[in-house]
Amino acid sequence: MSNTVADKLARKTRKKAPAKQVRLKLVYVDFWSAVKYSFLVSLCLAIVGTVAMILIYTVLVQTGVLDKVNELFMDVVAGDDFNLSKILGFPQVAGFAVVVGVLNTIVGTALGAVAALIYNLLVRVLGGFQLGFTSN
Template sequence: MSSVADKLARKSTRRPPAKQVRLRLVYIDFWSAVKLSFLVAVCLAVINLVATFLVYTVLNSTGIFEKVNDIVQDVAGSGTDLTSILSLGNVMGFAIVGSLINLVVTTVLGAIIAVLYNLSVKITGGVLVGFTNN
């Protein structure tokens, strides 16, 4: 015979069925997409600057710049000095300019993708996304 406690124990081990919701993504807010793409671009710019500094520091401390400068002077003549061109200020300045260009391009691409998605939803109906409460 089964007691009430056994029935409750069996009942509590069964999981209730998960509720699933299927939604369609039919619109992406333009300004939200611009803000998100700007924040992603800022993160990429910081990563780019830190990586450039670290790579420059490693290459400078291992003496690769001096060896490359010797090779360039042997090939091009003694009038060229590669170390003056590849100073930390010049390299980081170039990295900052590249990061700013990347920031603008990534922000504009995020805006363009949002507009193109909003236009394509009129044809395709959007993306079907499923959610569950687990």
């Protein structure tokens, strides 16, 4: 076993430095960052919701569930005059899904902005969150 300077340096670099811990306080949330983040999250959820609604509709049509519900509705409530499949067609369901997604995006973005404003106001009274960080 050789004890050269290179071996000693290689052994020193293998040793891990001790992890340092830092405690920080979150005292401010940037308004525009919160708005952008909440917009992107709301947009992703709107896309997922729209696709899910269209897929669920497609599965219900392919399995014949909507036809059975239409028959039951005509027998119990409306008679032969009324056809439920005209109201629950694919264009109507897709349009409704898109409208709900757009509204959810607007409301989600507004809620993110309001949450950032409320947090920034409450920090003045309560002092913010105490957070602990460590380095690896």
